[in-house]
Amino acid sequence: MSGSSIRELPNIIIAGTPGCGKTSHAELLAQQCPELKHINVSEFAKKNDCIEGWDSERDTSIVDEDKLLDLLEPMADKGGLILDWHCCDIFPERWIDLVVVLRCDNTVLYDRLEKRGYKESKVRENVECEIMEVLLSDARESYDPQIVIELRSENVDTLDQNVERICQWIDMWKHDHPDGISDRLPQ
Numbered sequence: 382m383s384g385s386s387i388r389e390l391p392n393i394i395i396a397g398t399p400g401c402g403k404t405s406h407a408e409l410l411a412q413q414c415p416e417l418k419h420i421n422v423s424e425f426a427k428k429n430d431c432i433e434g435w436d437s438e439r440d441t442s443i444v445d446e447d448k449l450l451d452l453l454e455p456m457a458d459k460g461g462l463i464l465d466w467h468c469c470d471i472f473p474e475r476w477i478d479l480v481v482v483l484r485c486d487n488t489v490l491y492d493r494l495e496k497r498g499y500k501e502s503k504v505r506e507n508v509e510c511e512i513m514e515v516l517l518s519d520a521r522e523s524y525d526p527q528i529v530i531e532l533r534s535e536n537v538d539t540l541d542q543n544v545e546r547i548c549q550w551i552d553m554w555k556h557d558h559p560d561g562i563s564d565r566l567p568q
């Protein structure tokens with residue numbers, strides 16, 4: 382674990398059930414706030430050899446979380462990351478300033494996942510996960526609930542509005558922290 386550091390930009394997690402629109406939001410946000418860096422965590426893990434196996438039941442890769450966090454840490458210390466991953470609870474609290482949990486109507490989500498060619502059991506598992514608000518509960522348990530916001534992501538209008546809202550939040554953060562923010566101690 383590194384010593385304390387000052388970051389001049391916030392780190393933001395964009396979480397949500399697969400298909401909710403994390404990457405769509407993160408890409409648009411990075412376009413509108415070019416000082417932030419979008420990390421698609423699944424792709425980052427694959428590119429940086431952080432995959433330790435395959436979960437055949439869930440039809441997905443198993444990520445070596447320790448290795449992933451070690452690689453991300455220097456970037457997180459500097460700040461300005463948009464962390465785009467379905468799972469948000471692995472990132473240390475001291476890194477994170479805002480957690481956006483995207484939510485999606487079940488039928489819309491079902492259609493999106495089906496279009497991707499996911500097998501029926503994987504579509505069902507993800508839609509159930511959305512119905513049970515699993516990601517939202519994880520986020521609220523893992524971080525101060527005051528930094529967790531829930532945003533709907535059913536259509537392009539909500540996507541634009543959400544990104545605008547996050548950009549406004551970033552401007553406020555910069556205004557409130559003109560000298561940056563030092564690492565919060567682990568709690």
Ligand SMILES: Nc1ncnc2c1ncn2[C@@H]1O[C@H](COP(=O)(O)OP(=O)(O)OP(=O)(O)O)[C@@H](O)[C@H]1O
Nearest residue numbers: 399400401402403404405467493534535536537540
């Ligand atoms: N708010 C939205 N309005 C319209 N289409 C959307 C919206 N959000 C996502 N989509 C569409 O849904 C599909 C899935 O979106 P996206 O890849 O951004 O989701 P994701 O949460 O990043 O998924 P994964 O976790 O599997 O990477 C894409 O085809 C995208 O265009």
